[in-house]
Amino acid sequence: MGSDLKDPEATVYELHSLSSEIDPNDAKQDVNIEWTPGFWAQFPKIGLGALLVALIACVGEVIILVTSDGKSQSKWPHRVAPNVLLSISNSVANICFSIAIGNGVAIAWWRQTLKPTTIEQLQRSWAFSTSLKQIAFAGKYFNVIALAALTTKLLIIDAVLMQKATSTYLDTDPPVPIALKGFANATFPRTGGGSGTLSTSLILDLQMWYQRGGFYYNGDWFSGCNSTKDDGSDYTCILNVPGAGFEFDCSEAVSNKIDYGKTLKSGSTANLFHIGFEEVYANANQSYSYINMDVSFTRADNTASCPGTLLQQTCKLRPATIGYPVTIDGGANQIMLGIDEHAYIFYDEPIFTSYNRSIKQQDGYTVLGYQDVHETNNTNAVEDSRLGGIVQAMNQFLAGDANMTRILDKHNSTKYEIQQTGMAQLYLTEAMADERDCGYWYLDPMFTDSPDSIPDLVNQINQIMFLIATDGSLEDPDDQDKKNNMPDAFNGTAYIDNVHYATNYAYMWGGFVSTMVCILCVLPVYWGFWQLGRPVTLGPFEIAAAFRSPMVTGGGTVEEVIKKRGDQKVQFGHIVSGDAAGQLGIAEAQYVTRAHPSIGSARQEIDEAVAGILHTRTR
Template identity: 25%
Template sequence: MTNPQTTDVDDNHNERPLLDSDRPLAIESPPAESQGARLVNEKSNAAQAEEPWTPGFWPRFPWLASLSVLVSVVLTVLMIVVTVKADNSNVESWRVSPPVLLAIASTAVNILVHLALVKGASIAWWFRLMHPARQSRIQDIHWHWAAAGGLLNAIEAMFTTGISKTAIACSLTTIMAINAPLLQRALSVTTQESVLTGIQTGPIYAADRLPKHFGAILSRFKDIRIPTHDFGEITQHYLERSPILFTGNVTGIKGSYTTKIAAAGYHFNCTPAKKVEISGYGEGGWDYYTSTAVVLFSSSIAYYERSLAESSYKFVDPLLKYPTRSRPTNPGRHFYIDFRWKPKDGCLNKTHGIELQERQCELYPAVVKYPVLVSQNNTITLLPSPSALGDELVSLETFDEAMIDMDGRAASTHGGLALLLNHRFSANYSMRTHYTHETWEPTVEGYFAYERATYPNGKDCDRVFNDPAPVVYDAVREIGLRSALRAANSSDPTHGLVVEGDVRETIAVYVANFGFLYGAVAVTLLAALSVVPLYHGFWKLGREVSMSPLEVAKAFRPAQLEGVASNATAEGLLRGVGGRPVQYGVVEVEGGEWVLGMGDPGGTVHPDEMGERDSLEGDG
């Protein structure tokens, strides 16, 4: 081993110490190479040095192709996540719709898997040619190249040379395109009702007490005859079935908003329905019903009010011939509504009686909670009450409040409602016998009786009537709500109600069809994973490989590609001989034989210019 040099001789032949700047730079040793790679590199020509043969796991690892497979698997998982998350979700909640995300993911997967297939097919082709245990024939080289060229080529290759990894991967990758239509079917759109609870909105203006003299004006005889202007319009809107309007602000709600509004109204206090039996008239009793009527249906309304300071009542008397109650004698507010109806069929005769039902009700001014449906156009729809004849009661009008309301003037706060109900729902349906023909003749007051009647057998005496109380009650509820909204004062903060309710909205939602999703995921994963075996043996290759015609041709050592390294890549071949001119045509080979092939343009003749020369032998 020689000692390191420590001195040097200058231009005048004088010896001087060797400076650090004069020392040659240290050159790092190249990475260790296998014995086979060293022999190949040593015996190659000078051009070989720029493309050394360097096999190994990490030097030859197919990073881009492996990343493509990995990303494909991740995107496939993303397809599952998007579909599961989209299932039963609101269509409007997605900034980018799930079908678009699935389409992007499937397109990206298809591109990446095809990229991985191209690289894997190249590795498998070159590795097969180098495998010492498997001798490759020319036809094997061709069909393994063709197997990566599409579905038909892959099938043909399998029938010709048998099943191969390349043919399987190419077939599955081609079939993978079916994942797009499958994913289109993986999500569909339907509608369903969405319910959000505890949503506040408002204010909605509604009076909790009707102002004095709101309803009607009296005659000089103290009978209630004419509705006021406000209540007259309420009556008109009720009879015309106009929308119930309100003053307020309910912007920001969607769909159907249901809530309860505490406002002025009426409490319906009714007795249970009582059965009344009328027995048959017996022998000789027919004539009794000639003078005495049998009331089969009755709806009677009466209203009286008197303060302590007044000596007489303001009133709305029943319109019927057969009133069910007499006038009260004590001061206060008295609102009577009485009903009778025949619930079952059957005629009154000598041996058979009839059954009637009766119910007596009283109406009291109150604050009640109306269940309503609120719309954004400031309209309200009154919903059915929670019980048969009653909304939720908040408070009743006290006796003192009633006395203050009834101040002796020629007007009435609640008389307008009594006037409307009396003319709209007062009705009476009675029967008498005809004294000559022994038949029944009806007498009818008010068309409300016909509204509640049915005709099982087509006979007047056999008519059946439905309970009239629910119809009258619904009218009282609606008129009470219309009155509370009409009497509201938007400048009175106590009338502004901030309500809390539920939003019911019909929304479009995605529905996952998991069968189609599973099919798309299956073909995608099979295709992506089928590419992985093609990379087997990549560490045996000493350079990057591809299916470039230049690389393949160079492996067959043609004269046109001489002068470059035998293991040069396509890029190295292009740098070395890319500018060299060639022409396909008739060339002369050793022995004076003319063949078709690649040659120098100066020594190549186009086949059409050969004239009558001998026939050519094609080797291409």
């Protein structure tokens, strides 16, 4: 192939020497190369500028982490996560460090050539910039170039620390005001009457209450609490709904000591538990009707004499407009009754609040005003009573009795038997297996705050009345007309659970300190830059020119070398002419045959090329 490149009939070439001699013409030009040392003349703008940008990027990472700490994703600008911004900033810093280290290593290497040194020392310093192995085994030869090059390997620590400095957690965003459409009747609808017949809507409301107990599917009740965010997530809305209900004016419970073992005669019966409801009609002295609720329960010890305590309480349920605390889960479209803002925020508290005698309602509920219902005993005889159906429903679903009888058996031994009706058995918490011991202990129906117990009476009545007021069954004809013509707007508060960002300041400051250390490790390679008379790099042609290579003679910058010798065609291979003939190297293309994988064919190409050159010389 070499002979193909060398035409024997071609014009005789003028051969150039490949020795170390310098062309006199080039030497005349090289003396004019500028060498102007000085601080501002040789100030490394690119290198130190890149180091400054790396410092700014690090400060930016600290600002991102401090600003994002505790911030909601919905409040974060453009919703670009802090870890993404940190990754971008760290990438910029790494690029800048690479530029700064590259420029600094070149300055340190060329400064090393200004002093008497050896080629081995120069090679070792150059190797530090490319080989971690050389740095690891540098020993006494470790220098600022090795230190700067090692910094490039340590930059990963900054990225790891900064990424670990940010994390996420799920929390509730600050509340925002919201208006919802819905309906609630502040007056009492017809519920049934004296014939024992309940209205259809009340029957369905009771079924819904009995099955779901304070947690209801929203359906068509309230609208405007879903699909509130661009990503499809939903609000939790908390509002206060005014509707028909009762004020609970209860007397303080009266406690009486009892000892059934001493007071009961054989065959006699004592009442241990009682819940009952009765309508008290309006009369000449009272312009409104109300419901009377009697409550009594016993706490007896499990001994043969059966001592204990009987507690009795009476409550007046006066018709009123009640502010019901309502929570709507927009995602599940579910209504939860009795959870106000305080209970929602401090969710570790009981779901259902207790009765508060001072406000005459449960905590979280408010009595907004009275709704006088005027009914007489004669009114209750027809099926348009407003309280009659409610009283009947309460006696059916909430009332109960428990009676204990003392019996002497044929051995004249005392035993106790208990009969329970209605809801009494649900409040019984302890009963001894041996019937000869009484030990019957009932919960207070007004304060059943045990986690495994049923809701207390006030809570259950509020649940029933909320369904009646909002027409949960959608069967009350009077309410249907109001719903269609007068949808109410309820002002509430909306909460949403969102991703929040958290910052670990230990990792953040660790990353910041690590970056500062890296900057300090790079700065030494720039020391003495003012001693150089021109910008320098570690480019191969620039170094070759400094070592007076014949093809790139001069010793100037890379740009100067390219300007003078840029069009020179060169090739690596077997040199066939000059004092380097027979060696592998780079020379003018016409005096080189390419290195061939086959040693034999390469030798043949060399011989053919030499023969061709000699032939041209003899012509």
